Amino acid sequence: MGLSLDGIGSKRSVEWIEKFLHDPENVYGAQTLDHGMAPKEAAYVSRIPAENLHLIAVFLSELRADPGSSVAKRPPEGRSEFIDSMIGTWAPDSWKEKYQDIREK
Numbered sequence: 001m002g003l004s005l006d007g008i009g010s011k012r013s014v015e016w017i018e019k020f021l022h023d024p025e026n027v028y029g030a031q032t033l034d035h036g037m038a039p040k041e042a043a044y045v046s047r048i049p050a051e052n053l054h055l056i057a058v059f060l061s062e063l064r065a066d067p068g069s070s071v072a073k074r075p076p077e078g079r080s081e082f083i084d085s086m087i088g089t090w091a092p093d094s095w096k097e098k099y100q101d102i103r104e105k
């Protein structure tokens with residue numbers, strides 16, 4: 001029902017995850033879909049005892065993504081012919097002015 005949490009440990013810190021589980025809307029700084037106050041479907045999550053939320057956050061933070069997988073924050077190291085060809089085919093020219101290729105950072 002929610003986001004895929006596979007690889008979340010490569011995107012979010014354990015502190016972030018724990019804070020989110022307690023107080024989702026403040027952490028997102030926006031309205032959430034399912035986490036938050038009742039009657040939202042995942043409202044029960046913030047009522048789970050703090051000790052258990054801590055353990056869940058530690059567990060989730062250990063779910064690291066393989067570099068280059070669809071849930072990884074960064075692409076694989078080095079040049080990839082595949083990524084170059086996808087960018088060449090799908091990225092409109094205007095994106096090249098608007099966005100920076102994070103592989104060149």
Ligand code: HEM
Pocket residue numbers: 001002003005008011012017020021031032033034035036041042045056060
């Ligand atoms: C113990 C149970 C659950 C845990 C530990 C959990 C954990 C999380 C975490 C850590 C995120 C943040 C992901 C991110 O932004 O990187 C998230 C987001 C989300 N989860 Fe869950 N979740 C639980 C139950 C549920 C349930 C039951 C639903 C739906 C019925 C749900 C729906 C969502 C949605 C839609 C989001 C995006 C934020 C929002 O709009 O609410 N989750 N969840």
